[in-house]
Amino acid sequence: MQRFIPTLRRDHVEEGLISVINTLQICAKEISHRLHQGELAGVLGSTLDENIQGETQKKLDVLANQLLKDILLENKFVRAVASEEEEGIVEGFADGKYLIAFDPLDGSSNIDINSMVGTIFSVLRAPQDGRTGTDMFLQPGRDQVMAGYVLYGPSTMLVFTTGKGVRVFTLDHMVGEFLLTDEDLEIPTETCEFAINMSNYRHWQPQMRAYIDDLLAGDTGPRCKNFNMRWIAAMVADVHRVLCRGGLFTYPWDSRKANKPYKLRLMYEGNPMAMLVEQAGGRAHSGEQRIMDIEPTDIHQRVGVILGSANEVETCLRYLQQDSQNGATDV
Numbered sequence: 001m002q003r004f005i006p007t008l009r010r011d012h013v014e015e016g017l018i019s020v021i022n023t024l025q026i027c028a029k030e031i032s033h034r035l036h037q038g039e040l041a042g043v044l045g046s047t048l049d050e051n052i053q054g055e056t057q058k059k060l061d062v063l064a065n066q067l068l069k070d071i072l073l074e075n076k077f078v079r080a081v082a083s084e085e086e087e088g089i090v091e092g093f094a095d096g097k098y099l100i101a102f103d104p105l106d107g108s109s110n111i112d113i114n115s116m117v118g119t120i121f122s123v124l125r126a127p128q129d130g131r132t133g134t135d136m137f138l139q140p141g142r143d144q145v146m147a148g149y150v151l152y153g154p155s156t157m158l159v160f161t162t163g164k165g166v167r168v169f170t171l172d173h174m175v176g177e178f179l180l181t182d183e184d185l186e187i188p189t190e191t192c193e194f195a196i197n198m199s200n201y202r203h204w205q206p207q208m209r210a211y212i213d214d215l216l217a218g219d220t221g222p223r224c225k226n227f228n229m230r231w232i233a234a235m236v237a238d239v240h241r242v243l244c245r246g247g248l249f250t251y252p253w254d255s256r257k258a259n260k261p262y263k264l265r266l267m268y269e270g271n272p273m274a275m276l277v278e279q280a281g282g283r284a285h286s287g288e289q290r291i292m293d294i295e296p297t298d299i300h301q302r303v304g305v306i307l308g309s310a311n312e313v314e315t316c317l318r319y320l321q322q323d324s325q326n327g328a329t330d331v
């Protein structure tokens with residue numbers, strides 16, 4: 001089985017980017033090791049702090065964030081990093097070529113129940129137009145040069161794209177290396193599976209409720225087929241399932257908090273997952289536009305997410321559009 005550096009060379013990935021991916025896989029092994037030690041390493045539970053998003057930080061959120069920062073910032077190709085857990089960006093080498101945005105630990109609420117979590121990352125080129133600081137990161141997702149995640153599950157998997165398909169590597173703990181286990185993931189265009197946090201049903205827009213109602217009506221409803229539902233409460237694990245066997249994943253607009261209508265973050269979750277999904281032949285939409293075409297205005301901005309099997313995303317968007325004709329949504 002192939003190691004990841006020969007795979008990247010075969011894909012003609014530039015040397016600087018190979019170096020960044022190599023650094024990311026070192027971080028992944030380190031985080032994976034701590035996670036698998038669990039309570040033995042004293043890494044479970046919460047800290048007394050909140051992150052920039054106003055959410056309670058788990059000890060592992062802090063540890064994973066620190067590890068990624070420390071290790072990435074030693075790589076001379078890294079210009080700066082932005083993290084879900086940090087208020088501002090952290091600068092690296094002034095002549096570094098790449099910017100790395102990451103969600104160090106996705107699915108934090110799963111940590112204490114020994115369930116799946118992951119690390120999500122997105123790599124952009126450092127702009128050469130004089131922009132500095134946070135502004136450097138304000139680039140649309142279509143400009144990502146690499147996106148991926150590490151899934152810490154029964155096995156640890158590294159899944160990424162450099163724009164030439166989606167490659168999957170599995171960590172062989174015996175040799176301590178990630179080995180290529182899937183060359184080219186492809187999402188089936190049709191699906192009978194969806195993922196949404198149903199407990200928010202009453203907070204969604206009526207057109208999203210109508211879409212889900214019709215999925216639930218199964219073969220007795222207008223869709224004329226039965227749908228299954230899955231929700232792991234870690235986007236990284238839900239999207240991994242969608243990449244492996246298709247499905248529709250959504251975290252849509254909801255009215256729970258007037259100043260926070262979306263939950264997922266564009267730079268750390270929306271964009272990298274959108275690039276992976278599109279590279280695997282699926283679609284990724286915010287409900288208003290293609291996620292990767294959004295021009296970001298803030299590194300911590302949030303976004304609606306509807307992604308997965310192309311035909312099902314299309315169907316979901318048609319439901320949202322129905323209301324736009326009445327002036328509510330613009331798809």
Ligand SMILES: O=P(O)(O)OC[C@H]1O[C@](O)(COP(=O)(O)O)[C@@H](O)[C@@H]1O
Pocket residue numbers: 055084103105106107108109197233234235236251263
């Ligand atoms: O708790 P909920 O509302 O089901 O939300 C689960 C969602 O929250 C998230 O866990 C947020 O990620 P973090 O753990 O990085 O904050 C997503 O991964 C996931 O899709």
Ligand SMILES: [Mg+2]
Pocket residue numbers: 103105106107235269
């Ligand atoms: Mg997350």
Ligand SMILES: [Mg+2]
Pocket residue numbers: 061084103104105106107108
């Ligand atoms: Mg997180």
